[in-house]
Amino acid sequence: MLKLIVQRLLFSVITLTIVAVVVFAMTDLLPGDWATAYFGKWATEEGLAAMREEYGLNRPATERFAEWVGNALRGDFGDSLTRKKPVVELIKFRLRNSLLLGGLASLVTIPLATLLGISAGLRRDRAPDAIISTGSIVGMSTPEFVIGTLLIWALSVGLGLFPSMTLGNPDAPIVDLLPNVVMPTMTLTIASTAYLLRMVRTITINVLTSEYVEMATLKGLPRARVVFRHALPNILLPTINIMALMLSGLLGGTFVVEVVFNYPGLGRALVDAVSFRDVPMIQAIALLWAVMYVFFNLGADLMTTFLDPRLRSLRG
């Protein structure tokens, strides 16, 4: 078991290294450099030279990469080009906001989608399934900005329950953000529940029509025991990996929802950074996402290996 954990950790480190190289290469080695990108068509020779001097862009890429990684490991991603403040300072609160939004959404989505997916699978092709499945198809095929807009129209314009836009600063205290986070959470929850519940439903149906569930029924076991003891673990195991993927997507911030609600999260920060060609900012966010992705997948892998007897003895 220990060997396995070490192995997985090592693998994650390798993945992250590759990601770091790719991120750096994409933003740094593409035609032109930061300076030309930053100034765009307003570039002047003096301006470019001054900037290259300031950020040490004249040094070889390898040297700069080493420095960038070294600093990043110490939590220093340099200064933002537009705001002239340390990237970490800027990202800190945005990350907190995204975690708040994504965390709330996941907290609702995961139990809700699992419950709905399993109930639909259990009552396959009957009324409850028909309602849940239709709902999920509608939810899945409606773009997030439409859901968001509809919510704004109904809950804030119509009923005046929540503010439609977040006006506060990214570093506002959490309490102040709470009213603003409700509708984005709802939007995210609707979209991701629709998606996750379909997956859970499919897995549930596969497990319920498996020979071992048929066998358990033919042993005369009560339905509850068949479902909870024989079917449920086999339904939940494969969903863990899907959930990890979803979590890393939700917690890292989501462009559309953050833009629609003007919510100060990481997704919007990236949109801004890209439009201002704020390279250190882009690099930091991209790397942060990669870390989250690797982290959740690692967690899911370890969890399934621990819980699934087949994997346990296979990799033991």
Place this chain on the structure above:
Amino acid sequence: MSQKLLEVEGLTTGFRTQAGQVLQVLRNVSLEMQRGETLGLVGESGCGKTTFGMTLLGHLRPGGQVMAGSVRFEGVDLFGLGPDELAKIRGQRVAVIPQSASSALTPTMRVGEQIAEVLTLHLGLAGAELQERVLELLTRVHLPQVVELVRRFPHELSGGQLQRVAIAMGLAGKPELLVLDEPTTGLDVTTQAHILDLLREIQESTGTAMLYISHDMGAIARVCDRLAVMYAGEIVEDGAIDDVFADPVHPYTRGLLGSVPRLSYAGLPQAMAGRPPAPGEDAVGCAFVPRCAFADETCKTIDPALEATSRAGAIPHLVQCHHWQRVLASGASGQMRDLKARMEQDAEAEPLLELTEVDITYAKRGLAALVARWRNEPEPPTTVSGFTITIHRGETLALVGESGSGKSTIARTIAGLLPPRAGQIDFGGQDLASAVEGRPAEMHRKIQIIFQNPDASLNPRHTVKQILDAPLRLYFEMDGKGRLDRSGALLEEVRLTPRYLERHPGQMSGGEKQRVAVARAFAAEPDLVLCDEVTSALDVSVQAAVLELLAGLQANRGAAYLFISHDLAVVRAIADRVAVLYQGRICEVGPVAEIYAPPYHPYTETLLAAVPEPAPGARAQLLAKDVPEAEPPTRGCCFQRRCPRRIGSICDDEAPPSQFVAEGHIIRCHIPLADLGESQVDLISPAEIATQGAVVDGK
């Protein structure tokens, strides 16, 4: 108390298709079972055996429905019960032992718990008593180290062990009726023999009634007292097993029994023409008309009813045929034919393929091997070792052995898919380059391979025309017209009509697909065809047809076969020479007649004894220890761990000598030939077969 345990009356079931149609599966099935009776149910694939077995537990697969009739267990109609009442009967009064235990046991639960839950539920056991009972059940089915075994998960057991766990689970609730759905299909003959013995023993000691579903007549003969034959969802014959086997009265039963190859008889079984109707292909009159040699106008218009024959006996003999008297009067007409002219073992036979001292290993290669050596890991024993054999032009060499014995590995090496680690391979006097890429196209053409599963080897998106066109285009310079004519001719050769050219594999039955695979191999006009378990996925009736086809093609084309099979009866029917393989080492090799007569190698003897013959009274006589082996031993005889005749430490330490029995017949064993000659295995003589092997009169 009435002796009647089960009464099925006029049972008709169907299932709803996607299009909303209801297709019949079981049709007007009536049948009774007494307490303690063992009833075998046979029939070709898809005829409704499993569907019927499940109705005895009041169960239908999704989409299924009862259209008429009833299943009464001790007078209670199972389909009239609610879920709670049914649950009280299932597992406790009627239990099922599933076809494949590996998919019927819940993968996330320990095997002990899966048995214990039945005991808790039905017998109310708990605590130490429960534990004790679980261990007792597992010991009962002859599982080793039960205390440790209960804590294992299903994937940690071998196929044979899983099947035993499933049997223990079935027995746990002390049921009065056990439904066994092909409980030994897919197991090695030796494992199967152990399980069949176990079932017999359980039946004798507990008096549990059994419905034993199988398409393996031999297995049924070993377990059952009575036999019912199902065709197209109907019972067509039902009677005491000795009666039915000795002189079947329904033409279908005759055809089915006739298509079973016999261990004791060299010769091809008679293939039955046609195929069973699919659900929905209902016709008026008898469903067997298109395949029956006795059919006349009456059969086409009037549905025959199940009636008693004149035969007296404790178990009534029933048959569903208008003309059973005529069938009976026709006598045991068509004997099994020795179609294939045996090759004379003369010195002039020209060697085609020669393998000399070939070693094959799946061990790590390249970098992984270096790492392993650096870490001082011991090298695993080779999968195949010192394999030396010659295949002559136009002959059939069979390779037999249990699963894991390395049969397919050897075929893959000859085909160039897996390079040998050592040794020499010559083909037609030339050195055969080991890797497939290094071989000239001509060599590819000369060696063709046919696999076990045609579904996996035929591209489902291609039509038969495209499938046959590929080798023709690759190996021969022919124009489109020529290739099309050739494809048509090939189909005729495998007895399919050119109408099949436009079909996709999905539109054909298993037997038809396997014929297409055979046609594709022969399109290349090969000198050697590697047949890897080509009939093991097929029904006996289809198997007989494919065997006949292979034999016929060989007679016309003169190709040699390397025929790989675990089925000794099939091998006897088709092979000229046989090599018996255990753990990648040859135990015995010789002409087919020599192999099936004493002296036997102890392993050959074990295999032969384990094969259930479809004859009443045939019993397993000598069994090897039933332990799965992971790796061959590094020294001594490869069979040492399981050999029932092991003579001592010499078997563990010294490689057994090759003893020459007769021309071309070699046995590798430390036991002197004279002692090996005194075998306890006695195959039934052909004379006895003559009275049993009644088959359909070919008009």
